[in-house]
Amino acid sequence: MLRFLGLILLSSSLFANDILLQPKSVLDVVSGKLMSSDVLIRDGKIVKVGPNIKTSQDTQVIQLKDVVLIPGLMDSHVHLIGDTSKKGYASIGNSTYFSTIHGVKNAYETLSSGFTTVRMVGAPEFADVALKQAIDEGTVKGPRLLVSGPPLGISGGHCDSNLFPYSKTALENTPHQIVDNPWDARKAVRINRKFGADLIKFCATGGVMSKNTDVNAKQFTYEEMEAIVSEAHNHGMKVAAHAHGLEGIKTAIRAGVDSIEHSSFIDYETIQLAIEKGTYLSMDIYVSDYILGEGAKKGILEESLEKERTVGKIQRMNFKQAVEAGAKITFGTDAGIFPHGENKKQFKYMVEWGMTPLQAIQAATINTAELFGVNDIGRIEEGYVADIVGTNGNPLDDITLLESVIFVMKEGEIILQ
Numbered sequence: 001m002l003r004f005l006g007l008i009l010l011s012s013s014l015f016a017n018d019i020l021l022q023p024k025s026v027l028d029v030v031s032g033k034l035m036s037s038d039v040l041i042r043d044g045k046i047v048k049v050g051p052n053i054k055t056s057q058d059t060q061v062i063q064l065k066d067v068v069l070i071p072g073l074m075d076s077h078v079h080l081i082g083d084t085s086k087k088g089y090a091s092i093g094n095s096t097y098f099s100t101i102h103g104v105k106n107a108y109e110t111l112s113s114g115f116t117t118v119r120m121v122g123a124p125e126f127a128d129v130a131l132k133q134a135i136d137e138g139t140v141k142g143p144r145l146l147v148s149g150p151p152l153g154i155s156g157g158h159c160d161s162n163l164f165p166y167s168k169t170a171l172e173n174t175p176h177q178i179v180d181n182p183w184d185a186r187k188a189v190r191i192n193r194k195f196g197a198d199l200i201k202f203c204a205t206g207g208v209m210s211k212n213t214d215v216n217a218k219q220f221t222y223e224e225m226e227a228i229v230s231e232a233h234n235h236g237m238k239v240a241a242h243a244h245g246l247e248g249i250k251t252a253i254r255a256g257v258d259s260i261e262h263s264s265f266i267d268y269e270t271i272q273l274a275i276e277k278g279t280y281l282s283m284d285i286y287v288s289d290y291i292l293g294e295g296a297k298k299g300i301l302e303e304s305l306e307k308e309r310t311v312g313k314i315q316r317m318n319f320k321q322a323v324e325a326g327a328k329i330t331f332g333t334d335a336g337i338f339p340h341g342e343n344k345k346q347f348k349y350m351v352e353w354g355m356t357p358l359q360a361i362q363a364a365t366i367n368t369a370e371l372f373g374v375n376d377i378g379r380i381e382e383g384y385v386a387d388i389v390g391t392n393g394n395p396l397d398d399i400t401l402l403e404s405v406i407f408v409m410k411e412g413e414i415i416l417q
Contacts, residue, residue: 017043019412020055023064023390026380029071029365032358034394039069041386044412048382062417067407068394070361071378072116072387074368075343076282077240077261079336080106080131080142081123088299092164100127107131107142109341112416114405116387117144117368117377119332121201121240121261122151122159129196141415144387146372148240149197150177152188152228157219158207158242182227185220189231200232201261204241205248208291208307209300209337215307216245216265225255238373240282244311246270253279259371261332263322264315271318271325280371282332283319285353286346288312290338316353323354330371331364344403357399386412 019041025034026049040048040055055061081103083094094102110118120128128147135142153159155178177192179185189200204220206213213219220228225241232239233256241252244264252260253273259280260266266274266281274281291300291308322329331350333343350360369378377385390407408416 017412018055018059019386020053020059020061021064021069021388022061023067023069025068025394027068027070027361027396029358029362029379032396034068034396039380039386039388041409041412044386046380046382046384046386049380062414064390064407066392067390069380069388069390069407070395071365071380071384072389072408072410073114073344073364073402074117074119074331074372074378075110075115075333075335075364076119076259076280076330076368076371077121077284077332077334078110078118078340078343079122079334080110080118080120080145080340081127082106082336084336084339086299087295088301088304090299096125096127099124100130103127103131104134104140104142106336106340107135107140107145109339110335110343111141111143111410112408113341113344114389114402114408115143115343116389116408116410117146117372117374118335119146119148119199119240119372121148121199121242123147124150126150126195126197132196143410144377146198147196148199148201149192149195150175151242152177152179152185152192152200152202154178154203154219154224155180156212157203158205158210158213159203160210179224182223185224185227186231189228189235189237193232193235193237197237199238199240200228201240201242202228204243204252204257205245207242207244208311209304211301211303214245215311216247218245218248218251220248220251222251222255225252225257229256238371253277259330259332262315262334263318264311266318266322268321268325271322271327274322275325275327278328280328280330280367281322282330283315283322284332284334284346285316285319286349287334287337288315289349290342294338316349319350320354323359328367328371329355329363330368331360344405347399347402351399357396360399361395361402386410 132145
């Protein structure tokens with residue numbers, strides 16, 4: 001009798017954390033088909049997808065009558081640390097500690113807008129590692145993070161101290177991530193890994209938001225890039241290369257990077273090279289409108305505004321060319337330049353510049369999961385983590401529905417309903 005009661009209690013406990021979602025439909029992001037299915041979740045994982053799922057009396061049933069469920073969204077290029085309202089010289093007035101506190105707010109805004117996994121590609125003093133640890137242990141709420149630590153750059157490059165004037169003291173105390181030869185590049189990778197980075201980010205060209213850099217100019221030699229990539233891959237880490245200019249893009253792809261960030265001046269030949277090498281392109285085609293529309297009053301330097309005027313339209317045209325060629329494209333926005341949570345505005349730009357709505361959603365789900373090297377997120381299928389977003393209608397008919405999601409779940413926890 002006692003054994004029988006024990007089995008009853010054990011059976012009951014197995015279902016104590018069950019949640020059953022009953023939506024209008026579920027989007028299969030691989031096929032693009034809408035399925036009339038329920039979703040059963042147990043301990044943060046999807047255990048069954050299908051109609052008429054049998055449950056126990058302890059199951060929490062959530063009816064989402066008019067809602068279409070899609071996998072939790074992902075962004076492969078964000079900067080959560082910092083106060084996004086401050087640009088230009090105003091942005092250097094806050095300490096890393098204060099900027100990290102802003103990161104807590106930014107992380108929650110990102111999660112509640114439907115982005116359950118994001119990749120942070122550059123943060124000072126390993127602040128991104130600290131934020132990741134806080135989210136992982138449940139101290140604060142935010143998306144699942146993959147973090148790079150401080151980005152690697154050359155002396156005087158885009159990833160050097162971009163807005164500070166000359167200082168002898170600064171030159172005598174060069175941080176570890178500023179490297180000018182292959183062996184120091186390897187050392188910088190090792191240090192970033194030691195202190196918690198998941199991936200490596202380096203700056204292969206100048207940038208829009210840095211002072212006195214040319215977006216077209218290649219930064220790092222091939223030998224230096226190859227050293228970064230081979231050292232990172234040796235440790236099982238992926239590599240993202242910031243690159244606007246064509247020569248920097250080509251060199252980084254040949255060096256073996258996993259993704260090119262921005263990819264602004266890429267050409268057809270180099271798109272084909274990226275396809276051949278399996279390199280992902282992360283093209284932030286929304287941010288230009290924000291920089292040119294809001295940048296001046298936010299404090300972005302005129303030098304940066306002028307560079308963006310030469311970059312934005314060309315980048316979008318090259319995005320269209322990359323889509324038509326069948327390149328591997330991930331969803332990356334550069335959130336942090338614009339306010340966090342507005343990442344979702346990029347979907348309609350991706351559709352406007354050549355993607356179908358399904359391709360845009362795939363870019364933010366299965367494509368990004370593949371780039372991240374994570375095989376249990378990005379789909380609503382049995383065995384996958386219960387990262388789920390809901391829209392009031394079919395986003396395949398209207399991609400802008402993703403700008404106002406009405407349901408967000410991360411690892412089985414309801415964030416927004």
